Amino acid sequence: MPKIKILRAQDLVDAGRLSADVLAEVIQAKPDCLLGLATGSTPLPLYRDLIRRYAQGALDFSKVRTVNLDEYVGLSGDHPQSYRYFMNENLFQHINIDLQNTCVPDGMNADLDVVCKEYETRIDAWGGIDLQVLGIGLNGHIGFNEPATIFSGRTHVTNLAESTRQANRRFFESLAEVPSQAITMGIGSIMQARKILLICTGEKKSEILAKALLGPVDPLVPASILQFHPNVVVVADEPALMSIDLEHSGFAAG
Ligand code: PGA
Numbered sequence: 101m102p103k104i105k106i107l108r109a110q111d112l113v114d115a116g117r118l119s120a121d122v123l124a125e126v127i128q129a130k131p132d133c134l135l136g137l138a139t140g141s142t143p144l145p146l147y148r149d150l151i152r153r154y155a156q157g158a159l160d161f162s163k164v165r166t167v168n169l170d171e172y173v174g175l176s177g178d179h180p181q182s183y184r185y186f187m188n189e190n191l192f193q194h195i196n197i198d199l200q201n202t203c204v205p206d207g208m209n210a211d212l213d214v215v216c217k218e219y220e221t222r223i224d225a226w227g228g229i230d231l232q233v234l235g236i237g238l239n240g241h242i243g244f245n246e247p248a249t250i251f252s253g254r255t256h257v258t259n260l261a262e263s264t265r266q267a268n269r270r271f272f273e274s275l276a277e278v279p280s281q282a283i284t285m286g287i288g289s290i291m292q293a294r295k296i297l298l299i300c301t302g303e304k305k306s307e308i309l310a311k312a313l314l315g316p317v318d319p320l321v322p323a324s325i326l327q328f329h330p331n332v333v334v335v336a337d338e339p340a341l342m343s344i345d346l347e348h349s350g351f352a353a354g
Pocket of ligand 1 (some may be wrong): 139140141142143235236237238241242243
């Protein structure tokens with residue numbers, strides 16, 4: 101089985117820097133690359149570092165294209181908790197990316213099946229994802245692919261696990277306001293990416309990270325499928341690596 105490479109970060113800023121190195125390499129090799137992006141707290145240091153590099157003239161996003169992993173159903177792009185809003189606020193408006201080249205699923209569309217199909221068509225038309233950024237949920241989800249009896253395929257509408265709604269409640273006024281459905285790229289869509297960067301920080305995630313990387317490949321731990329991907333880099337800080345014995349686990353270290 102191909103070796104997953106683990107890059108050990110000193111702290112959150114370092115996790116951002118190491119992750120940005122991975123993206124920068126892809127962007128420099130292919131200026132019109134397609135990046136798969138993620139939202140949540142985990143990628144924020146990455147986005148800050150990309151903005152810093154852009155401001156210093158070290159990165160050019162003028163031809164870069166992006167697709168995001170997921171979006172809540174029922175939130176419009178100008179809702180502060182929508183993922184379109186998150187991407188604009190935390191990355192896109194600070195760099196020279198053309199917003200026409202950025203894609204987040206439309207959770208407000210009356211025909212979500214069409215949205216899902218068109219999302220896959222868009223990814224194909226843009227040549228497939230060169231690098232997919234992922235966080236990992238406390239329950240092992242990637243994107244909004246929640247634990248299930250089978251691995252999901254392509255972009256689809258999904259019901260959010262109650263634990264996911266609870267975890268994301270901190271961004272909303274009340275639990276009732278947290279949407280119960282989302283559009284998400286499927287496990288199949290994610291696994292098609294040529295390279296995957298999984299970022300994981302904080303002690304809270306250490307147990308699920310160990311399960312995902314060292315446990316059996318199991319749809320109840322969706323991220324475990326990454327063990328079958330040929331080109332995965334994990335950036336993790338010390339607390340997140342607490343449950344993994346790097347010396348003896350057989351991972352390629354960085
Ligand atoms: P977080 O979310 O980065 O806010 O912890 C990760 C996820 O749920 O995928």
